[in-house]
Amino acid sequence: MEPKKKKGDSKQESQVASSLKAYFIDGLKDIYYAENALVKTLPKMFDQATDQKLKTAIKDHLAQTKEQVVRLEKAFELMGLKAEAKQCHAIDGIIKEGAEIMEETAEGPVRDAGIIASAQKVEHYEIATYGTLAAFAKTLNERAVLDLLLKTLGEEKKSDMLLSYIADTNLNSQAVDGKLQSKDLNAV
Template structure:
């Protein structure tokens, strides 16, 4: 009688990271997939947006995201690895949620507010990921990788601030049943 448990299909497909370097590489594959997915998604957001400042921010971020893909390829190369992606379940979910928001909101300021909310979720995920990757690169003494990751991290933070500014300057006020809201709130 065979007492060995059969391996699940998932355990056969995925390799378990046994040390920080393997986990770092796995995380790089994850964000590489995510950035490539965004290159495909940002044009859809651009087409759905109506606010000109938002459209410009999305267009600029698409160019920046393509540069992030290139930088990640340089990170892989600096470590003697081939750039490859692994499906990022988190980014896949954020993108699907954003697509749903665009389908379920009226064209104009409401949809634009939804696009900003979705884009900021993307930025926050990227900020968290690149921050973690920077810490790993520093610990592993991967200097080239660290420099490239920190550059991208700074750009992601600036993009998040820009989205907040676009929403705060006028866009969100347009969404509230046509009533302009006071911008003198010191809440956030």
């Protein structure tokens, strides 16, 4: 068993968040990285999509993501911090998986369905992250930051619902060997 590190050990403090506030700030850095990575990735998804509703949703979400980056910069500023990104391995993995899907599928409904699946994985990651950060902000009494995080959380939930709607209205049916399926199925 390794001996406990003493308070003041710089190695331990640099690797482990020593308080909820430090963990919260680390989470802000993580999602700041993720949002900036998405600003670079969404145009690639737009270029690969063929469904017009999907292309419009991606284009709109890109503009929204840019606003979310600015909102995060404001959150850092409100806390007296410089906006700083920390590599987010989760979003890197989701983006890599999405790129592979776009490379491995033929242009058309199947690729569009894959793009939606990848985009929803991103949305679910963001929803989980913003929900957690909002809870931390509330506990830490960071009310102004909480308001910013809740606004973004609401946007991410709406984006996820829109993607489900696009997939459920016809796109997934078109992806089934060109054979249209019944539209009477309710979304999960």
